[in-house]
Amino acid sequence: MWARAVCVLVCATAVVCEAVTKKFCDDVNPGVCTVHSVDVDPCPKGINFCSLYRNKPYTLSVDFTPRFSAKNLRLSMYGDDNNDGSFDKTVKTVADPCDLMTCPVDKDIPRFFNLHFTLDKTHGTAKFPVKFKLWNADNESQACCFTFNVKVKK
Template sequence: MLFRAVLIVSLCVAVQSDYVIKKYCRNVVPTLCSIHQVMVEPCLHGPQFCSFIRGKPYGIKVDFTPHFSAENLRLEISGDHLNSDSYDVIKTTKRVCDDLLVCPLEASVRHNFELSLSMDIPSPGKFPVQVKLWNEDDESQACCFTFHAKVK
């Protein structure tokens, strides 16, 4: 009986989280970073886009390999909720090395990080979300990708 309950819960979690279709950001050199996988939990309607309910917490897991080393990192999540190629900040993390990753970040070493995100965008709709991680000492060294979200 316990096995069945664990199996059902596992299947429910697997259905709610999904790898999203991601694209490299246009304004960042894509050869500086390999983005292997991005998972959003929960992600209804994935992998094309994830539906978010405003104010509810969601988890993002990123599996990547930077092709640069860094001592100090910044992370910013932004959204183009007006679909005008103008991204507004959704979340900024100043202490990436203390909270999300072990630093110094080594070049060509695969890393993972997880973070929590709440979409508090003022207007509902479907739009791209950009996740950017960069070296504070050389802003040209960055990992950046986008995925699509729909906020209800």
């Protein structure tokens, strides 16, 4: 009985989570980090962009393999709701990404974590890219960075 309940919950979660189309950041060497998958939960509309509502909770799940080792990590998410490449609206900053995953990160060892976020009222109602970046604070050229599109609704 419990096995069926767990199976139903896992299947329901798999339906709600959506892999989003990611694009590597222009200012970061994509060979420094392999991003296997990026999922947003919940993500209505799916792959091309997520329809998100302001002040609602969402989870970004990232499965990646860094091609570098690091003890001192930083993480941030920024929105570009002007669609001008500025990425000047903070979505989320994490003081210590090691609270989300085991640290230090080691070269070529796969990692996975979930990041909870909301879009507040400072983000307009429009379609725009969100930039995610995780980097070695001791060497900023060592980074995992990608963008994905969202459409924010009221």
